[in-house]
Amino acid sequence: MLLVYTHKITSRLSYVFKHICVRILGVEVKFTTVVEEFIAHQGLKMSYTKQPLGKELFVQSHYLLFEEGLTDVSIKIENWNATKCFFRVGEKSSIPFDIFAASFYLLSRYEEYMPYVADDFGRFPPEESLAYRYHFLKQPVVDIWAFEFKKILQSYFHDFEFTARKFQFQPIIDVPVAYKYAHKGFIRTLGGGLKDLLGLRFVDLYNRSSVLFKLRKDPFDTYKWLINNHKKRGFKPIFFFLLADYSNYDKSINHNNKHFRTLIKYVGDYFEIGLKGSFLALDDKEILKKEKLRFEKILNKPLQSSRNSFSKLKLPHSYRNLIDLGVQSDYTMGYVSEVGFRAGTCTPFYFYDLDYEMQTPLKIYPFCVLDYIFRNTEAKSALNQLQPIVNSVKEVGGVFSMVVHNYTFSGTAIWGSWRKLYVELLDFVKTD
Known part of the structure; x- marks a missing residue:
């Protein structure tokens, strides 16, 4: 089990940590705001807050997981190893980006709650998305970030064995x-046949007839x-x-x-x-x-x-x-x-x-x-x-x-x- 120390336990924080830790990495996660409980814990642990407590595994937090409602979030996309990420944090952080806040932004579809130009069917088009505009749409970045986090955990806790996920x-x-053609009822079948005939679509008329007379599938x-x-x-x-x-x-x-x-x-x-x-x-x-x-x-x-x-x-x-x-x-x-x-x-x-x-x-x-x-x-x-x-x-x-x-x-x-x-x-x- 991974124990996470944070200054405030929120629904957003719990949601995204469980996706990354439990569903992707197969590691159970628990949260605490009590410093003494965190220090006493002997297994996997990390702090997720504004400043580290000591020399523990520390990921500096972005404000996104500690607020409520929607705001115009400022995002700067940067390269990170073989992928891209956003919400860069300070040098004390074991990871250069707050992958938890970034993952929440994508998983919650935060950007789809904001104003956008819909397509002809009223859908959110890919061109409006952050991933498309900054060329990381074809990567499962949340999972890739999770595996980068796994590497950090392994470097701190050498004896812990992770369960391998199967594709x-x-x-x-x-x-x-x-x-x-089949089983559409008399009116629709007749109408379809007439459209084929009037449109001079003789191949379609032949195929339709062959199906209706059970000469072909x-x-x-x-x-x-x-x-x-x-x-x-x-x-x-x-x-x-x-x-x-x-x-x-x-x-x-x-x-x-x-x-x-x-x-x-x-x-x-x-x-x-x-x-x-x-x-x-x-x-x-x-x-x-x-x-x-x-x-x-x-x-x-x-x-x-x-x-x-x-x-x-x-x-x-x-x-x-x-x-x-x-x-x-x-x-x-x-x-x-x-x-x-x-x-x-x-x-x-x-x-x-x-x-x-x-x-x-x-x-x-x-x-x-x-x-x-x-x-x-x-x-x-x-x-x-x-x-x-x-x-x-x-x-x-x-x-x-x-x-x-x-x-x-x-x-x-x-x-x-x-x-x-x-x-x-x-x-x-x-x-x-």
Whole structure:
């Protein structure tokens, strides 16, 4: 156990130390404001305050973890070893930066509470982020900083043995539209066929007819292939199905369709199933509640995991709605247009509500890659870009989490090489 002496124990301090020490480094942590208790402790210990007590392991604290509310925080990005950091502290500190305050800034998504220019879907774009502007988005910096801290601990406490973290791969399978042609009902099927005909899309009309007359498999029906390839390598993806009413944004199969329900249950026999919250549900908790009830009726179990359509998040409201409905895990934290670590970490973490100054029970599973970024990209080129990201996560024993869609493996024009790419990526990730 690591004992931390500080002049004030706050929710922010407890939150970020537990993420770095417990979840990343596997070291239990306890806090004290009593000097005598700190001096008497015989194991791992450090002081985190304004001035050292003596010659102990000391990290000088930035004010961020001891305040409440939001302020315009002054940040200067500097190089540090093979990465970057901010919140530089004095020379007496064993670490030149307050990595705990810097980690809190990224994990809490502090910058997303401040004014920013949203994209067309109202999302926080990567270009507005500190990590993108200063070129450390593609590094899990919080985990890298934690391992730098681990080196310092090892230099002070030679006999302490750390538990090694094991790298994990977490595939996220997004299913916004379960089938391209099949099981859409008479009106939608007729309308789709007429659009193909009037638009002179004869290849689409032929493919649609072939599926409807059961002469070929629906191109979006890639579930068996996905199940087999993950099972073969021992990976456990989580599938997110959309159960929304039809709208301009969400064009899922009707949630009452027996074939669609059978599909969800079939996939659920092999892997975990979550709810893909609709676009309209993002701003309306009642709609989200309705979709949650549909999910629970189909699978006969409580909803535990969710992911938002279009990877849209509006903090803190999106996460508060999930908490109010009893959802335990969310898989939306990431960017749709850039590869990287939106919250700076490749380790699942709990949502910290800055308005209420508290850690919530909602666990966030951040993703660092979305397949859409690599549409129309040759398999070899995409793999060359993905491998360094995987390696950066392997170096810190983190979780490499990637979002792909069922239609990504349909063989259609923009996704032509993706089956080959994904199999190669699975094999690369599997390699120690």
